[in-house]
Amino acid sequence: MFIKVKRAQFYTMAVVIIAIALISTSIIILGVRNNVKDVKVSEDIYFIFSNVKRETLERVELILANLTQADKSGTLTGYLEITQYYLDEWIECLRNEYENRGFKIDLSYNSDQISYTGYWTGNITASILRAIINVQIEDEDASIKQIVNATHIFRLYIGKVERVNGKLLVEVNFTKIVGYSNESSIDYATIYINDTLANYVGGGVYRAELAFTGSGTITIYVAATAPSGVFVEALETYSLE
Amino acid sequence: MLLLNRKAQYYAVDFIVASLIILGILSLVYTHYYISYDQDRAVYLSNLGYRCLNVLAESGELSKTVYNEDWETLSQLIDLTLPSNVYFSYYVYRWGSESWIRIVGPVGEDMPDNSLIVKVTYVLSGNYTDTSPRKIELYLWE
Numbered sequence: 001m002f003i004k005v006k007r008a009q010f011y012t013m014a015v016v017i018i019a020i021a022l023i024s025t026s027i028i029i030l031g032v033r034n035n036v037k038d039v040k041v042s043e044d045i046y047f048i049f050s051n052v053k054r055e056t057l058e059r060v061e062l063i064l065a066n067l068t069q070a071d072k073s074g075t076l077t078g079y080l081e082i083t084q085y086y087l088d089e090w091i092e093c094l095r096n097e098y099e100n101r102g103f104k105i106d107l108s109y110n111s112d113q114i115s116y117t118g119y120w121t122g123n124i125t126a127s128i129l130r131a132i133i134n135v136q137i138e139d140e141d142a143s144i145k146q147i148v149n150a151t152h153i154f155r156l157y158i159g160k161v162e163r164v165n166g167k168l169l170v171e172v173n174f175t176k177i178v179g180y181s182n183e184s185s186i187d188y189a190t191i192y193i194n195d196t197l198a199n200y201v202g203g204g205v206y207r208a209e210l211a212f213t214g215s216g217t218i219t220i221y222v223a224a225t226a227p228s229g230v231f232v233e234a235l236e237t238y239s240l241e
Numbered sequence: 242m243l244l245l246n247r248k249a250q251y252y253a254v255d256f257i258v259a260s261l262i263i264l265g266i267l268s269l270v271y272t273h274y275y276i277s278y279d280q281d282r283a284v285y286l287s288n289l290g291y292r293c294l295n296v297l298a299e300s301g302e303l304s305k306t307v308y309n310e311d312w313e314t315l316s317q318l319i320d321l322t323l324p325s326n327v328y329f330s331y332y333v334y335r336w337g338s339e340s341w342i343r344i345v346g347p348v349g350e351d352m353p354d355n356s357l358i359v360k361v362t363y364v365l366s367g368n369y370t371d372t373s374p375r376k377i378e379l380y381l382w383e
Contacts, residue, residue, distance in 0.1 A: 010249070014256050021264055047291045051363055054298065059366035066369070090366055093336045093374045097364055230369075 043101065049137050049144045052094060056107070056133055057178060059090045060150040064116075064129040065230040068154070071118045071127075072231075079116035083131070104138040123220075123236035124157040153177040156224050156232045159205065163240065168212040170194075172234065174224045175204040189226045194219075215240050283359050286327065286381045290361035293322040294379060298363060307333055307375050308368045312348050319349075319379070329381050336374040346378070358382045 063086045070076035091107045098105045109131060117128045129152050136145040153176065160171040170193045191198040191206040198206035212218060222234040297303035297318055306315035312333075319329055332346025352358060358380050365375040 010252060014260075018260055018263065021260065022267060025264060025268060044287065044291060047295075047361075050295070051298070055364060055366035058304070062367050062369055062372060066372070086367075086372060089336075089338075089372075090374065094364065096340065097362075097376065 043103075043139065045103070045137060045139050045142050045144060048098065048103070049135070049146075052105075052107070052137065053135055053146065053148055056090065056135065056148060057150055057152075059086065060129060060131055060133075061152050061176075061230075063087070064127060064152045064154070065226075067116050067129060068118060068127040068230050068232070071116075072120065072233075079129075080111060080114060083114050083116070083129070084111060087131075087133075098137070102139065104136075106136040107133060109133045120233060121235070123234050124155070125232045125234045126153060126155040127230060127232055128153045149179040151177075151179060154226065154230045154232055156222060156234045158220055158222060158234050158236045161220060161236070161238050163212075164209075168210040168218065168240075169207065170198075170210060170220055170222075171201075171205055171207045172198065172222050172224075173204050174206060174226075174232075176226070189224045191222060191224045193222050198222075212240070282357050282383070286357070286359040286383070287361055289323060289327060290359060290379050290381050293319060294361060294363040294377070296322055298365075303363065303377070304365050304368055307365055307377060308371055310345070312345055316349055323381070326383055327381055328383070329379060331380065332378045334376040334378070336376070341376055344375075347380075349380075352380060353382060356382045 063083050066086075067076060067079050067082060070082075071079075076082075087109060094107060095105055113130065113132045115128075115130045117126070119126060131150040133148045133150050134145070135148055136143070138144075154174075155177065156172060156174045158170065159173045160169070162169045172191060172193060174189050174191060189206075191208075193206075193208040194210055196208045196210055198208040201207050217237055217239050219235065219237045223231060224233070225231045294303065297306075302318055303315075306312075306318065315331075319331070323329060328350045330347045330349035330352055332348075333344050334341035335344050336342075359382070360378055360380050362376060362378050365377070367374055
């Protein structure tokens with residue numbers, strides 16, 4: 001009898017101890033979990049690659065904007081040095097950001113493949129920066145590499161000049177072309193045609209109606225300012241009877 | 242009596258071993274459960290963060306608000322992009338030739354001490370008037 005009581009006490013004790021141990025473990029696990037500020041840094045290589053590629057293209061666009069402005073104001077001294085300066089700063093910044101986080105990043109370009117052209121006379125004007133940039137990002141699990149054609153072209157031309165109901169209807173086309181694929185996109189711009197703000201009608205076309213009732217010659221002057229800051233101008237003289 | 246003592250010792254050893262096994266298994270189950278739960282939530286939150294920054298970057302709003310230092314509009318845009326049960330806070334840095342210099346932050350909600358927080362970042366390449374890159378660090382939690 002005495003032995004049975006002892007055994008029963010022993011089992012009771014065992015159950016109590018197990019219960020206490022389980023409760024304590026749960027409290028400790030939850031307590032530790034809830035008292036630590038658990039900041040996870042998310043490292044998705046595909047997102048990073050897409051970010052780097054998109055912003056590298058944006059970087060080339062802003063270089064083109066700066067070159068265009070300097071060129072038009074007559075202060076452009078060396079497009080290659082300026083382009084390299086901006087690209088190198090960008091590459092250094094990305095290296096610092098991602099290599100500190102365990103990625104291997106390689107952004108490189110060949111300066112022989114960089115060229116800039118701007119032409120401003122006539123009814124078709126354009127500003128072009130050609131650049132090819134290698135982008136490679138690696139982590140422990142994946143490696144993504146792509147040769148990015150970062151060529152940017154801003155093109156503006158006077159498409160149509162017509163007399164309608166005693167007014168002069170002028171249409172201009174302003175587009176941005178990126179890369180080899182002639183991937184053309186509309187860069188929403190502010191466009192003035194002979195100082196009259198033109199309305200955007202779609203497909204990169206802007207339209208303005210000018211008050212002109214007489215005859216003779218008229219000079220159409222277009223100035224376009226894109227969000228990136230690129231501005232190009234087109235000029236055409238028409239004879240109207 | 243000796244036999245009984247021996248039996249008691251066996252029971253004791255049995256009990257200790259069984260307890261250790263049970264505790265071990267339970268700890269594993271708890272830990273595994275919380276790790277996978279945390280991983281799921283972290284992936285969910287980081288996907289939200291990526292999508293949010295991507296949408297704002299593609300539309301040009303991220304660059305516009307960051308370079309104009311319009312933190313109120315940026316906060317509103319982030320708030321609109323995220324679900325209502327997800328909270329955020331962000332920091333913005335400027336590239337200072339060799340390192341990042343903080344220009345604002347934290348902006349948004351106060352970060353809690355007892356929650357899973359996910360950080361996603363986006364690097365902006367500059368704009369026409371300011372060619373210095375910017376970095377936004379977005380912290381998300383539920």
